[in-house]
Amino acid sequence: MSIKYQNLQGNHACALGAIAAGCRFFAGYPITPSSEIAERMSLELPKHEGVFIQMEDEIASMGAILGASMGGVKAMTATSGPGFSLKQENIGYAAGAEIPCVIANVMRGGPSTGMPTRPAQSDLMQARWGSHGGHPLIVITPGSVREIFDETVRAFQLSEKIRTPVIVLYDEVLGHLVETLPLSGAAHKITERKWADESPETFMPYAETTDLIPPMPRPGDGYRTHTTGLTHAEDGFPTQNPETVVKAMKRMLDKFELHQSEIESYETVCCEDAEVLVMTVGISARAAKHAVKTARQEGIKAGLFRPITLWPFPEKAFKKIISKVKTVVVPEMNTGQLSLEMERLCPKKTKIKSINRIDGEAIAPKEILSLLQSVAKK
């Protein structure tokens, strides 16, 4: 049987991935270049007995998905630059209170209103550190339309399983890119949240379980629970007792360490004997892949390391590769965010070379290739 194909836009792939993962609630406020996610969700959710709400702003949208998630429904929102800034406080609440939710941020030129229709990769650090208080979370950076679909599914799986906000982060080019995909009827694994099933009398909403993920009380199941942004003890009520605070924070942070193998995801191209390694994400990684393959044809020992889960950074895998690498090339559409992470992770002898663009244009393969060629000549 011949496979049927369709042309699908990145933002639509995000919406369809969410539906496939079991998302049944979307609250948002439209903003270029993410609006097609909301638009598609408004068409898809009613067909799946889900709820779509256009809220009055981004703060309310983020609040609404947290309420929906605590109500037991898989929920997401989508936004860009200025809207992402507005969501940050509630993203921190989700991290602190361990409420599963998915936030898509389609990056455009900034700062502030910036260039709404032009691409950038300037929220890579904001996605990790935009909210206050030293919170953990997961950031996924897909690199194609197909991957936006698959990684949105995975974002929901991780979010539900690990009880954390997950950010799906990609640039405007990928958001508006249309690529040919096989039409697939394959069912995706829908991750069910771990629901509390013990006696309501002894239930502790933030109990330290062996997997470090406390089961959530399903509304209507008879559990009395308390959710707060204040630092809380295992019973969910506020505390500032130093020992309790450290214990609670440690469990929350250790949870990510314990489940790291499931969180971690990356792609390597020709890394085995690479002397010059390109490290980047999103559309810049597509240019890098082209440049690395061309460089290989010219006999240059080039490779590509592409984090698919950007945060937490796939450190162990990267460190295995980096030991043999002489130069790391970091192309990114900002003034140097990933290059900071490279300075942190690379041995002192490794040279780090940046390619930065902030003019609203994508980095072309030839820009990366010419740097690879000049590095190889030295």
Next chain:
Amino acid sequence: MKEIQIRLSGTGGQGLQLSAKMLAESLIQEGCQIAQSQSYEPTSRGGLSRADLVIGDEIPDYPLVTNLSALLIMDQLAAHASTDLIQPGGLVITDSKRVEDPPKGDFNLHALPLTETALKLGSARVANIIALGAMITLRDICKPAALESAVRRNAPRAFLELNIEALKTGFEMATKLS
């Protein structure tokens, strides 16, 4: 097949994104895979607008255009924006009314009366469809029947016949040239 890269350029509101979508739909019917990208300004009408297609047997590593096989220029605003990307001997079609100063270089330039002919058919808004018809005839990008069925699926019902007439006018305009 050898990779083909196409750009449709002009100003916002000329139907360039929809034209690229229709062309992309025709191409998957013929077993090709495409990467379609776009660029526009934050205005609903006007501003530089372009719709790009990279066409091949599989999705390319880099999905944006770098080496254009065919370029459509529907407005003076877009006339010189893509000159560096045109491959030697590439096809360039301009609207003879709206592009007064076309690009110059080592490529096959055809200044066609797209807007003028569209107005004669009844609406300047089908100039993009005439251009599509002419482009696929001059560069053999996809079969006319595949494009016609894509136009039928995507054109507004009230203007379907006008769009089909525009497409056929585009085929004829190019056939006369070649």
